[in-house]
Amino acid sequence: MSLTPDPAPDLVPAGLARAIAELPLVDHHVHGATHRDLSRRAFEELITESDRPVPEWMTSFDSQAGYAVLRHCAPILGLAPHCSPEEYLARRARLGAAEVNRRLLAASGIAHFLVETGYRGEEVLGPSGMAEASGVPADEVVRLETVAEQVAADGCPAEAFAGRFEEALWERSRTARGLKTVAAYRCGLDLDPARPAAGEVAEAAGRWFAAGGRLADPVLARHLIWAGLDRGLPLQFHIGFGDPDVDLRRADPLLLRGLIELAEPTGVPLLLLHCYPYQRHAGFLAHAYPHVFFDVGLGVTFSGARAAALVAESLEVAPFAKILFSSDAWGPAELHHLGAELWRRATARVLGGFVAEGEWSPGQALRVAAMIGSGNARRVYGLPPLDPRGHGQTTHD
Amino acid sequence: MSLTPDPAPDLVPAGLARAIAELPLVDHHVHGATHRDLSRRAFEELITESDRPVPEWMTSFDSQAGYAVLRHCAPILGLAPHCSPEEYLARRARLGAAEVNRRLLAASGIAHFLVETGYRGEEVLGPSGMAEASGVPADEVVRLETVAEQVAADGCPAEAFAGRFEEALWERSRTARGLKTVAAYRCGLDLDPARPAAGEVAEAAGRWFAAGGRLADPVLARHLIWAGLDRGLPLQFHIGFGDPDVDLRRADPLLLRGLIELAEPTGVPLLLLHCYPYQRHAGFLAHAYPHVFFDVGLGVTFSGARAAALVAESLEVAPFAKILFSSDAWGPAELHHLGAELWRRATARVLGGFVAEGEWSPGQALRVAAMIGSGNARRVYGLPPLDPRGHGQTTHD
Amino acid sequence: MSLTPDPAPDLVPAGLARAIAELPLVDHHVHGATHRDLSRRAFEELITESDRPVPEWMTSFDSQAGYAVLRHCAPILGLAPHCSPEEYLARRARLGAAEVNRRLLAASGIAHFLVETGYRGEEVLGPSGMAEASGVPADEVVRLETVAEQVAADGCPAEAFAGRFEEALWERSRTARGLKTVAAYRCGLDLDPARPAAGEVAEAAGRWFAAGGRLADPVLARHLIWAGLDRGLPLQFHIGFGDPDVDLRRADPLLLRGLIELAEPTGVPLLLLHCYPYQRHAGFLAHAYPHVFFDVGLGVTFSGARAAALVAESLEVAPFAKILFSSDAWGPAELHHLGAELWRRATARVLGGFVAEGEWSPGQALRVAAMIGSGNARRVYGLPPLDPRGHGQTTHD
Numbered sequence A, B, C: 001m002s003l004t005p006d007p008a009p010d011l012v013p014a015g016l017a018r019a020i021a022e023l024p025l026v027d028h029h030v031h032g033a034t035h036r037d038l039s040r041r042a043f044e045e046l047i048t049e050s051d052r053p054v055p056e057w058m059t060s061f062d063s064q065a066g067y068a069v070l071r072h073c074a075p076i077l078g079l080a081p082h083c084s085p086e087e088y089l090a091r092r093a094r095l096g097a098a099e100v101n102r103r104l105l106a107a108s109g110i111a112h113f114l115v116e117t118g119y120r121g122e123e124v125l126g127p128s129g130m131a132e133a134s135g136v137p138a139d140e141v142v143r144l145e146t147v148a149e150q151v152a153a154d155g156c157p158a159e160a161f162a163g164r165f166e167e168a169l170w171e172r173s174r175t176a177r178g179l180k181t182v183a184a185y186r187c188g189l190d191l192d193p194a195r196p197a198a199g200e201v202a203e204a205a206g207r208w209f210a211a212g213g214r215l216a217d218p219v220l221a222r223h224l225i226w227a228g229l230d231r232g233l234p235l236q237f238h239i240g241f242g243d244p245d246v247d248l249r250r251a252d253p254l255l256l257r258g259l260i261e262l263a264e265p266t267g268v269p270l271l272l273l274h275c276y277p278y279q280r281h282a283g284f285l286a287h288a289y290p291h292v293f294f295d296v297g298l299g300v301t302f303s304g305a306r307a308a309a310l311v312a313e314s315l316e317v318a319p320f321a322k323i324l325f326s327s328d329a330w331g332p333a334e335l336h337h338l339g340a341e342l343w344r345r346a347t348a349r350v351l352g353g354f355v356a357e358g359e360w361s362p363g364q365a366l367r368v369a370a371m372i373g374s375g376n377a378r379r380v381y382g383l384p385p386l387d388p389r390g391h392g393q394t395t396h397d
Helices: A014-021 A040-046 A064-077 A085-095 A097-108 A127-134 A144-153 A158-172 A198-211 A218-231 A253-266 A279-288 A299-314 A333-356 A362-381 B014-021 B040-046 B064-077 B085-095 B097-108 B127-134 B144-153 B158-172 B198-211 B218-231 B253-266 B279-288 B299-314 B333-356 B362-381 C014-021 C040-046 C064-077 C085-095 C097-108 C127-134 C144-153 C158-172 C198-211 C218-231 C253-266 C279-288 C299-314 C333-356 C362-381
Strands: A025-030 A110-116 A138-143 A178-181 A235-239 A270-274 A292-295 B025-030 B110-116 B138-143 B178-181 B235-239 B270-274 B292-295 C025-030 C110-116 C138-143 C178-181 C235-239 C270-274 C292-295
Touching: A014 A333, A014 A362, A025 A270, A025 A333, A025 A362, A040 A085, A064 A085, A064 A097, A064 A299, A064 A333, A085 A097, A097 A127, A097 A333, A110 A127, A110 A362, A127 A138, A138 A144, A144 A158, A144 A178, A144 A198, A144 A218, A158 A198, A158 A218, A178 A218, A198 A218, A218 A235, A218 A253, A235 A253, A253 A270, A253 A279, A270 A279, A279 A292, A279 A299, A299 A333, A299 B299, A299 C299, A333 A362, B014 B333, B014 B362, B025 B270, B025 B333, B025 B362, B040 B085, B064 B085, B064 B097, B064 B299, B064 B333, B085 B097, B097 B127, B097 B333, B110 B127, B110 B362, B127 B138, B138 B144, B144 B158, B144 B178, B144 B198, B144 B218, B158 B198, B158 B218, B178 B218, B198 B218, B218 B235, B218 B253, B235 B253, B253 B270, B253 B279, B270 B279, B279 B292, B279 B299, B299 B333, B299 C299, B333 B362, C014 C333, C014 C362, C025 C270, C025 C333, C025 C362, C040 C085, C064 C085, C064 C097, C064 C299, C064 C333, C085 C097, C097 C127, C097 C333, C110 C127, C110 C362, C127 C138, C138 C144, C144 C158, C144 C178, C144 C198, C144 C218, C158 C198, C158 C218, C178 C218, C198 C218, C218 C235, C218 C253, C235 C253, C253 C270, C253 C279, C270 C279, C279 C292, C279 C299, C299 C333, C333 C362
Parallel strands: A025 A110, A110 A138, A138 A178, A178 A235, A235 A270, A270 A292, B025 B110, B110 B138, B138 B178, B178 B235, B235 B270, B270 B292, C025 C110, C110 C138, C138 C178, C178 C235, C235 C270, C270 C292
Antiparallel strands: none
């Protein structure tokens, strides 16, 4: 048994694979890398979306994400591909978190990060830390629920909540590129799409303040979304795959149809994140509605050698101007690198397959890769074109 | 980067690809081609299912359907594959709609059209126009909702609606080959499957006549379906993918289970159309119930280079006698040609793959292609065998 | 048109294909083989999950399962691959059921059967019959609903049902390796996940005894599941694909989320069976929850040449320690053989593809095949390691 050349020789024209490998990417939804060194246990718990302890009869390395770390990150740390978990972790510890981050972020070829700061943001690098570690620009995406929870934590009468939240949102998002909602986690997407009345919001806020805990009331979730639409920045929705906190049935993007139609007159771009295993549903919505966009990030990372299947399913009915790239990485910079590297390999395989089968021209394949990899995000978020001094032009294989 | 031979050389035995390319097809669900010349805007709006204006920052040509037009229709109009949209549209305008239709319909190799006339039928060719433009037979499929709306437009007391509809249906369908319902669009498939009582129908008709608009009441939708079952012609259901008018969640064929079981004693064939992305659900129903059939038309056209994935998923648990071919084209004859051409290529790739992998014999592959391409439709709709004088024997590549 | 070598030459390293072909398997969910000779009609009705008569205008042989019988079972009976149904059935009749079973079970390479005895168990071989026919160990899996129906048949006051069921379950499962519930068939998985109160159970039992028929009350289904969790053996759930008795919408494993979370503290392994077309949903649950496992049996058999697609989709987000092999065969030993043979071929193709594309090492591929083929089941069910005297070491191609 020996490895054949990589990627599969007949299906991906070499020029196309190389061009896609060198595309500077915009990662339109990502979190910070961790600046801490990680024990084996901590590392294993961070390369899965499960929040349960890893049972002693298994290891997280026996997964697509685990094998992808050993295949694609090992060489960036100076090891052979497919090394053992022990070799990998020993090498990682020897290099230290800062050097590991520097290498993996550079190798990712990501030229612009949009960093969502609302999930355990204090444990990982913020936008400026990411810019420093990577040498490329990093802007912020603000999570609506985190802003609301800060308003509540600061103390606020229930009837003042709506106004205080609005003020805080505008203040917090002054320089942000986008907003994000995790309503899918908190109450499911099967919510009434209409903007709630002021009285309802005050009442729901009162219930929430009395009960404590995180924001999970659907009336409040709707209020946040509508305040986000008022703010007018592109609005990201968590969809589908995530940690066990999500009820996957209630995270189907088709549940958003009513909201999508009500929001259409605002002109605000709605960005459906991740979407696994509902990428075809998201593609239909992106086909039907001009203001709907989506990506298959996170699922790409966690499906590893199967990432091409997800990318391929995202390229069915959606117009190519409606698909974006994201890694949704949080914590180990391996996830940032894999988000990019697996997307590049999957995209080269899928688009290269279309070319090899005589369906697309090589020029069309390259055009679509560039649209998804960065062009669409630059247009939707109003990002400046690539810095000509070479940011994002780092070499990566 | 250069194109490799087409289709991918090692996976499709050449004889099989050729045989499938030459199969005369029965298109069991299609609409008329347009006889009008089309502006760029009009053309772009007709190669998407979205009814929204195409945003100025994108073009419909940047989609699977768009690239498929440039790949597979350009040569029929005398252009190189993968030409630019501008070249394509200029050439199309120079030839004129009649010549474009003649070429594309002939190249499709469709030998018999079953034309559904109920959707903006006055804007496109009817069955006789299609027969004339294509040189092959074209029969009619009657849309139940359109007949009911004509009864309403003609003026009718609410309590007479049921009877008048029945009369009109029998009259309109005298020479029809099948009936069609768009209940999925109008009220969703999650309707009570039982035949409604006469009093309920009269009451619902009264509500509808008072409110005006199109037929969308689930009681009336059920009445139409049951009257259609009484009529006894094969009954087609819109399922899944379509324009933004459809709530895709409520267009899942599994929602029809109750109706399928109640309708089973009638012996009327039920034909689930399109089905994307629910082709596996449709395949299960076709496996379980002798009177259920389905196709993956429309999705094949709009997924272009990915059509093989849909065809492959339709070939899992369904018996091969239960799968049909359709294009569901409406308007530009490009969609008629692509429905056929992409189905042929996808089918050759999928069945050829089964042969190349040693799972099927070439004879089995050819047998199944012929069943799906025409044999099953000829049996279900009682169509005569292929006209031996050569209809449908037109050359197509 | 000629067959290329098998399997597809460039994508599966030969050593890996051979190693997977020789893996001794644990079939963790299977039923008995029939010891009766079968008429053509009987055979055709047993190679489909439909319980309807096969219409006279089609044959069950025109299906993935049918073509797989002619491809993979014919050589075991001494015929050429892709023979005709008539040749196959004539040869089968000449050999007789006992010899057919002996050959096909040996060729399957299954080294340990866990036989679910609750479905028409009197018509097929039991665990000891299976052990005798195959020469390898066979243990029992007890179906909860069948035990409850026996308690009812034996006569029992409604208020005593809960206690009598518990007693019967412990008695019936003394030597069993696992339990199984078909709640998906009987009342759907959208049931209240909580353990029902004693009074509710007695009341539901009273209703059931008065009405007669099989157990279908959701309160009773919940009682059986919770009694099964008390018993503590691994608990199997029918999920997804099956006969027309199943409402596929209500057999989605995501519906089990509430029960999965309530059952988590018991530590009892929950095994989601079959799962087609919901294998990605099952993979998410196996990713999120340490006690959730799944397989893609049955769907593999009935999708034949497409089995690799199902296996591939099962290998996305689930940790590899959470995936098992089963055939779910019942009746013709062809289904036992195909369950194993198609799984081997699909697994070799999918994992071999990962290796050929440079994503996995050959060692990783072999490790994962062995985990899914037998290692995970041996750990979950506490089975002894492979009998060193050679059981399960039979040759199979």
